[in-house]
Structures are given as C-alpha cells and as structure tokens.
Amino acid sequence: MADQPREIILEGIGVSPGVVIGKAFLLTTEEDRFVEREITGDEIPREVARFEEALIETRRQIHEIQQKVSAAIGQDNAGIFDAHLLVVDDRAFVEEVIRGLSAHHRNVEAVLYEVAERYAEALGRIEDDYLRERAADVRDVTRRILRNLSGKSRSDIMEMEEPCIVVANDLAPSETATMDKDKVIGFATDLGSPTSHTAIMARAIGIPAIVGLHDVSVRVSVGDEVLVDGGKGLFIIHPSRERLDRYGKLLENRKHIETELTRLKDEPAETLDGYQVLLSANIERPEDAASVRAHGARGVGLFRSEYLFLSRESLPSEEEQYEVYADLARRLFPDPAIIRTIDLGGDKFLSHMRTAPELNPFMGWRAIRFCLAQPDIFKTQLRAILRASASENVKIMYPMVSSVDEVLQANALLEEAKAELREAGKKFNDDLDVGVMIEVPSAALVADLIAPHVRFFSIGTNDLVQYTLAVDRVNERIAYLYKPTHPAILKLLKNTIDISHQHSIWSGICGEMAGNPLLVPLLVGLGADELSVSPSLAPMVKDVIRKLRYTQAEELAAKALASVSPKEVLDLCRELTQEVAPEIIQLME
Ligand code: PEP
Ligand code: MG
Numbered sequence: 001m002a003d004q005p006r007e008i009i010l011e012g013i014g015v016s017p018g019v020v021i022g023k024a025f026l027l028t029t030e031e032d033r034f035v036e037r038e039i040t041g042d043e044i045p046r047e048v049a050r051f052e053e054a055l056i057e058t059r060r061q062i063h064e065i066q067q068k069v070s071a072a073i074g075q076d077n078a079g080i081f082d083a084h085l086l087v088v089d090d091r092a093f094v095e096e097v098i099r100g101l102s103a104h105h106r107n108v109e110a111v112l113y114e115v116a117e118r119y120a121e122a123l124g125r126i127e128d129d130y131l132r133e134r135a136a137d138v139r140d141v142t143r144r145i146l147r148n149l150s151g152k153s154r155s156d157i158m159e160m161e162e163p164c165i166v167v168a169n170d171l172a173p174s175e176t177a178t179m180d181k182d183k184v185i186g187f188a189t190d191l192g193s194p195t196s197h198t199a200i201m202a203r204a205i206g207i208p209a210i211v212g213l214h215d216v217s218v219r220v221s222v223g224d225e226v227l228v229d230g231g232k233g234l235f236i237i238h239p240s241r242e243r244l245d246r247y248g249k250l251l252e253n254r255k256h257i258e259t260e261l262t263r264l265k266d267e268p269a270e271t272l273d274g275y276q277v278l279l280s281a282n283i284e285r286p287e288d289a290a291s292v293r294a295h296g297a298r299g300v301g302l303f304r305s306e307y308l309f310l311s312r313e314s315l316p317s318e319e320e321q322y323e324v325y326a327d328l329a330r331r332l333f334p335d336p337a338i339i340r341t342i343d344l345g346g347d348k349f350l351s352h353m354r355t356a357p358e359l360n361p362f363m364g365w366r367a368i369r370f371c372l373a374q375p376d377i378f379k380t381q382l383r384a385i386l387r388a389s390a391s392e393n394v395k396i397m398y399p400m401v402s403s404v405d406e407v408l409q410a411n412a413l414l415e416e417a418k419a420e421l422r423e424a425g426k427k428f429n430d431d432l433d434v435g436v437m438i439e440v441p442s443a444a445l446v447a448d449l450i451a452p453h454v455r456f457f458s459i460g461t462n463d464l465v466q467y468t469l470a471v472d473r474v475n476e477r478i479a480y481l482y483k484p485t486h487p488a489i490l491k492l493l494k495n496t497i498d499i500s501h502q503h504s505i506w507s508g509i510c511g512e513m514a515g516n517p518l519l520v521p522l523l524v525g526l527g528a529d530e531l532s533v534s535p536s537l538a539p540m541v542k543d544v545i546r547k548l549r550y551t552q553a554e555e556l557a558a559k560a561l562a563s564v565s566p567k568e569v570l571d572l573c574r575e576l577t578q579e580v581a582p583e584i585i586q587l588m589e
Pocket of ligand 1: 200302304343439459460461462463464510511512
C-alpha cells in the first residue's frame with residue numbers, strides 16, 4: 001500500500017464557517033490551464049519544439065521582469081529571478097520532460113506538469129527553508145511555461161465534473177458570486193480578508209471558506225485531498241485518519257446544535273425581557289430572497305444591487321432592474337426590502353466600463369460618488385426602485401455617504417426621477433423611506449446633520465472599520481489590525497445610534513459585525529434597532545438575542561465603552577455569550 005502523504009496544516013483567516021473535505025481544484029488564471037491528451041509517436045518532435053519555444057519565451061520574460069524589478073527596487077531584490085532562471089536552464093529537468101514525452105505519449109503540458117510536481121514535492125519534503133522555497137520557484141516557473149505553451153482562456157469553475165474545493169491566489173467577488181454550491185463545496189485563497197466582498201459572498205452562498213493563507217495556491221496540487229475548516233481558518237492537505245475521525249465527531253455535534261437552532265425560525269428576535277430587534281438579512285442575488293425567511297430573518301436590510309451590474313457586458317436597463325426589485329419586494333412582502341443603490345468601485349468593478357485605475361480604489365470613485373457623477377446611470381436605477389416601491393415594502397439607501405451635501409444631491413436626483421415617472425404615468429410610492437449608510441467616519445460624526453434628511457441609518461461597519469482604523473479591508477497582511485471592537489468604532493456606533501434616536505429615526509447595522517454572535521449582545525446594548533446579517537448566520541444571532549436580557553446587554557455596552565482595547569471588549573463579549581448561549585461558542589470553535 002502506498003504511504004499516506006504527510007499531513008500539511010496551513011492557518012489562514014476563516015471567513016465562512018463549516019467543515020468540508022474534498023479534492024482540490026486549483027483555479028489559476030485561464031492561461032495556466034491545460035488539457036491532458038494522448039499523443040502519437042509522430043507528434044513528439046512537434047511537442048519538443050513547442051516546449052523549446054516556450055522555454056525561450058519564459059527565459060525572455062524572466063529576464064525582462066528581473067530588469068524591471070532591478071530598476072525599480074534594486075538588484076538585490078531581483079535576485080529571486082536568478083533562481084527562476086536556474087529552473088528554466090536546468091538541463092536535467094528539461095531532459096526529463098523530453099524523455100517523458102516518448103515514455104508516456106502524453107502532450108508536453110501534462111508531462112511537464114507531472115515532472116515539475118515531482119521535483120517540487122521532493123524539494124518541499126526536505127527540512128530546509130531554502131530548498132522549500134525552491135519548490136515554490138519550480139511551480140512558479142512551470143506555470144509560466146504552461147502559460148507560454150497554451151495561452152488558454154481563463155479556467156472555468158463550471159467545467160468541474162465533481163464537487164471540489166477551489167484553491168486560488170485570489171478570487172474576485174463576481175467569481176465567488178457565480179459559484180455553484182453543488183460544484184464548489186469550499187474555497188481557500190492566498191489573499192483576502194474577512195470583510196472582502198469575496199468573503200461576504202462565501203457566507204452568503206454558505207460555503208466554508210478560508211482566505212489569507214499566503215501560499216496555499218502553490219502548496220496544493222490538483223486532486224489533493226484537503227479539509228477546510230472555515231470556522232477556525234484551518235486548511236489541511238492530506239488530512240490524517242485520526243483527524244478525519246475527530247472532525248466526524250465534531251460535525252455530528254454541530255449538526256445537532258444547528259438542528260435545534262432551525263426550530264427558532266418563526267420565533268421573534270426578542271430578548272428575555274422583551275426588547276425587540278429587527279433581524280433582517282443581507283443578500284446579493286435576488287434568488288437568495290428565499291433563504292431569508294428560511295433562516296428566520298424578516299426582510300432584507302441590505303440588498304447589494306451592484307451584483308446585478310457585475311459579470312455582464314452592458315448595464316441593466318430600467319425595465320430589467322424594475323423586474324428584479326419588484327420580484328424581490330413581492331417575495332419578501334410584507335417584510336421590508338432595503339435596496340442599496342449601486343456600490344461600484346472598491347473591490348467591485350464593471351467589466352465593460354473602462355475606468356482609470358486608481359491607487360486607492362476604496363477611497364476613490366466609488367458608490368454614491370460614482371452615482372452622482374453618472375446621473376443617467378443613477379436615475380435609471382432610482383426610477384426602477386421607485387416603480388418597485390409601489391408595493392410599499394421597498395426602502396432605498398445610499399452607500400458611502402461622507403457629507404450632508406451628497407445626501408441632498410442624491411435626494412434631488414430622486415425627486416427628478418419621481419417627476420419623470422409622474423410624467424410617464426408610472427406608479428410609485430411617493431413616501432418611500434430613504435436612508436443612508438453610515439460607513440465613513442465623517443458621516444458618523446455629522447450624523448446629526450444628516451438625520452433630518454433621512455428616515456433611517458444603516459451602519460456599514462465593514463467600511464467604517466476600514467476607514468476609521470486606516471486598515472484596508474482586503475489586505476490580509478494587516479488583517480490583524482482590523483478590529484471591529486476598537487474603542488473608536490464603539491464611540492462612532494454609540495454616537496450614530498443615539499443621534500438617530502434623538503431624531504426619532506432608527507439605526508440598523510448591516511456590516512459583518514452584526515452577524516458575529518459574540519458581538520450581538522454589544523450591538524443590542526448600544527441600542528441597535530435592526531441587525532442585518534448573512535442569512536446563514538441569522539439562526540445563531542437570533543439564538544443569542546433570545547437568550548439575553550436587555551439589561552445584560554446594556555451593562556456590557558457600558559463596560560465596553562469604558563474599555564481601552566479591542567481585546568478587552570472582545571473578552572467581555574465572549575464572556576457574556578458563553579454565559580447566555582454556550583452552544584454558540586461550541587458552534588464557532
Ligand atoms: C459595510 O461596509 O459594512 C457594508 C455593509 O457594505 P459593503 O460590505 O457592501 O461595503
Ligand atoms: Mg460598505
């Protein structure tokens with residue numbers, strides 16, 4: 001019997017809970033993909049020639065990169081490419097591939113890949129950091145050669161034949177959004193952070209996921225058996241028998257708790273002493289409306305409408321948008337459907353609209369800024385939302401507002417859209433609720449100036465944390481600084497919520513913080529009226545709310561506001577959740 005390969009444990013950031021075991025599907029760029037096929041003896045010289053040409057091109061590219069790097073940041077840093085050149089010039093390696101063509105009668109891509117993997121695995125097994133690095137070099141150079149051999153189109157997840165765990169350097173939110181849950185049972189990436197839209201999508205679809213693993217895409221090979229523990233952020237290549245047994249027992253226990261939680265579906269999100277919270281859901285795709293009530297949430301607190309605009313070649317028309325929004329409103333009625341106007345930019349871009357690249361896209365031409373500069377696109381969406389509002393449960397909110405002026409401008413365009421509909425004789429709710437997202441610190445600080453112009457605030461903590469703490473939400477290197485329990489964030493939350501109540505309007509929280517069961521008591525204690533969370537997290541959030549007394553939550557919030565560090569606050573939160581809902585802590589472990 002062949003030796004069981006050594007178990008390799010990688011730690012990243014768990015962004016979507018759950019445990020899955022399956023075969024790895026390495027999603028590299030399209031060019032990296034190759035098809036394995038049989039070749040006849042006559043084809044061998046052609047394959048050799050293709051290989052030699054690809055090697056020449058690869059060498060040329062490496063020299064070019066080396067020169068660029070050397071000019072930009074100095075010769076020392078360009079040294080790594082010497083190691084890459086050594087791979088291309090390694091005659092033993094090259095000869096082995098050429099011999100493999102006659103021995104296996106497979107195309108050069110397949111033989112090269114097999115030889116390179118063997119080399120890389122042998123190097124990776126040696127207990128020497130320098131040689132282990134060379135394994136990454138071999139894989140890196142091999143990818144480049146494969147790219148030069150084929151120039152193929154981007155790898156397509158939909159082509160997968162059996163359910164797999166996708167491993168990639170990074171995934172765009174639009175790629176994650178189009179994943180088919182039957183085919184992709186989990187994913188893991190080198191880059192990313194918990195509030196990147198890719199991570200949010202993973203939670204929305206409900207597939208376990210880990211990001212920020214640094215080099216998983218070069219450590220794993222196609223077809224390896226891997227285990228994803230999306231709660232703990234553990235990615236295990238070739239899991240051992242003992243580990244699989246241990247996980248089996250753990251999963252059984254979790255399943256039992258989850259079944260218990262589903263019984264809460266139709267119960268109110270109300271504390272033991274009668275404080276009601278509106279528990280609603282964040283969704284990105286209209287078809288997810290069905291999962292809202294199924295998970296025990298009431299209505300949609302955030303519909304990320306921009307996903308309608310991604311992965312397509314043209315903008316959706318007013319009619320097309322209207323159909324989607326009206327259908328959403330119909331499915332949720334009488335619960336609310338809060339449609340956020342498009343939040344493009346940041347990490348979500350239109351594929352067909354060529355916009356100049358920005359150094360800081362999250363602080364650039366994004367969301368309401370983009371909409372106010374493109375009134376035609378904005379008003380088309382406003383008219384579609386207004387028409388859908390005829391069903392009376394539709395509300396609208398503007399993202400990334402940073403000043404009162406933007407609210408006034410957006411409201412003026414909304415009035416123009418209403419006038420156009422009146423003119424056209426189209427029905428809409430003239431009195432629809434308009435809210436703003438509070439996700440830029442300046443908006444939180446001038447909440448008192450904004451409040452008179454809106455009916456609600458929805459606090460977007462994903463961005464609020466990013467902008468307040470100056471921590472890029474998609475950069476895994478500084479993910480350790482991304483702290484929703486930072487005292488600065490608590491002060492902004494408190495200020496915003498208190499001001500909304502002084503103006504007799506409500507405040508919800510729709511950032512990922514609201515879906516973290518540990519933080520739910522804190523947010524309730526700060527006075528949040530609504531928590532809008534990913535549907536899959538709603539059962540846990542509801543369980544915590546129902547086990548809590550409002551007085552405990554208030555006490556916690558007071559202590560948290562007097563704390564000096566994010567950790568102190570988090571410890572307090574964990575303590576209370578452990579006390580009132582220990583089963584939730586078990587689920588999260
Ligand atoms: C937020 O910023 O908290 C939010 C909910 O919006 P998004 O994650 O789409 O930026
Ligand atoms: Mg946001």
